[in-house]
Amino acid sequence: MPEGHSVHRIARQFARNFVGKRIGVSSPQGRFVDGAAMLDGHTMTDARTVGKQMFLEFDNGLWLRVHLGLYGAWDFAGDIRVDATVASANGRMGQTGMRGTGDAVLDSAGENSLRSIGAPRLTRLRMAENEKISVEPDGFPPDPIGQVRVRLLGTDVVADLRGPTACEVLDPLQVQAAMDRLGPDPMLDDSPAAEDRFVEVVRKKPTPIGRLLMDQSVVSGIGNVYRAELLFRAGLNPYAPGKSLSDEQARALWRDWAYLLKIGVATGQMMTMDGLSDAAHRRAMKRRADRHWVYKREGLPCRVCGTHITLEEMAARKLYWCPKCQA
Template identity: 40%
Template sequence: MPEGHTLHRIARLHQERFAGAAVRVSSPQGRFADGAALVDGQVLERAEAYGKHLLHHYASGLTVHVHLGLYGTFSEVELPMPAPVGQVRMRMVGAATGFGTDLRGPTACEVLHPPEVEALTARLGADPLRPDADHERAGERIRRSRRAIGALLMDQSVIAGVGNVYRAEVLFRHGISPFRPGTSLTAAEWDALWADLVVLMPTGVETGRMHVVRPEHDSGAPSYAKDRPRTYVYRRQGEPCRVCGTPVSHGTMEARNLFWCNVCQPR
């Protein structure tokens, strides 16, 4: 599933290419036809991301909400757009700007009214990529919980936008076991974790790739797969830790894959 930096990167691109002008919105697949009709021809005022959610705000006050889920993708093209290929849930065309985009396979693509947008954002936690993020409130929630920090970082109502890769890597970078309960985390440890996410995730927005391995450790073992980021522990089970050489461990936590180093991240 795309992590928060991917959605912020898409939001920034859509803001640059479509905001401030009327756009044509359709649903070649048909599943979003009613929603598309509500915003078709309107001015797209603003595109933004909150965690793993993309929001297109229109002049009428309506908002198109997209959650990519596991399989959703946007295809960005210059005009003229070709005939739709595959199951295009939403097509947005900016004639004034010369660009279009096709959305395929999202978990959610829906039109929301202002109270529904407020309800959506209210249930999301602090997003390290947003200037309005309240990291102290998130830290308080974490330090009151006996759930494992590895689970809390993936809870979108606590931290919005962090997924499995950033979860595994930021905990490794700070030597924190994913099994430690939130109540064991000190305020200083949480501040350091948050500060690191605030540095790492914008790099993903700028480059389109995750960069999580420090230069002094970025040699030797390749990435876990072609065209994937080089990581400390994510998807490297059984491979030697980049720092201590211990085989990287793998397990599950709340039905999600978990990766860590038993030596660098002692319980």
């Protein structure tokens, strides 16, 4: 599932390439025909993200809310402007992200650490979880491929959405209600008030901190990778009740999340290791295995104490942690 940094980067992609343009909205799959008709032909006026949810506003006052979930992703094609440049780019964003056709720097998993937005793959299209196809479209716009729930088409850019957990049209009051249900997102609000909100909720809950960090009503954007890495960096046992954390520990968690999230948005990668030499940093940018303290390192020695990293299950998600450093 895309974590907060990816969705923020996808929203920036829409802001650069779609906001201010009249957009044709359709549902090639046929499952979103009524919603598409409400937005078709209107100008996109805003693109926002709160945690893992994205909200696209149109000039008729309606919004498209999208939650990619486990399998959702956006495919982009056309004259996609990435960062400060304009290039012909065809790529995928969401579960796996975007791959441009320019002089990208890719890691061994196909992740573009410099110019990508999202968490990229080498393939442009994923028809199913176990079926990956690379396609270069012939002409513009390319034909929809697979089960495209929503197509957003401008004069020179197109975005296809497939497999989202949520996709709906909302009015402004409904958008505000949806946002109000979400916890604070430090990319939107890194103020003392946002920090206080997080700390207050965490410190009154008997729920394990490992579950609270994944609760989007407590804090927005944290997924399995960031959860494991934040807790290791803080030296916190994932099973410790939230209310057992000191004020200082809770505030440090929030500030570290703000810090790591900004790195993720800037680079497109979940880089969670600090203090690396130049050579080690280059290795980490090329290989995910060198990028994290505990995530997906079950059975391997802890990078700090040598104890084998443990893999367990918490709330139906994989939990990676060091029983000694996080005791």
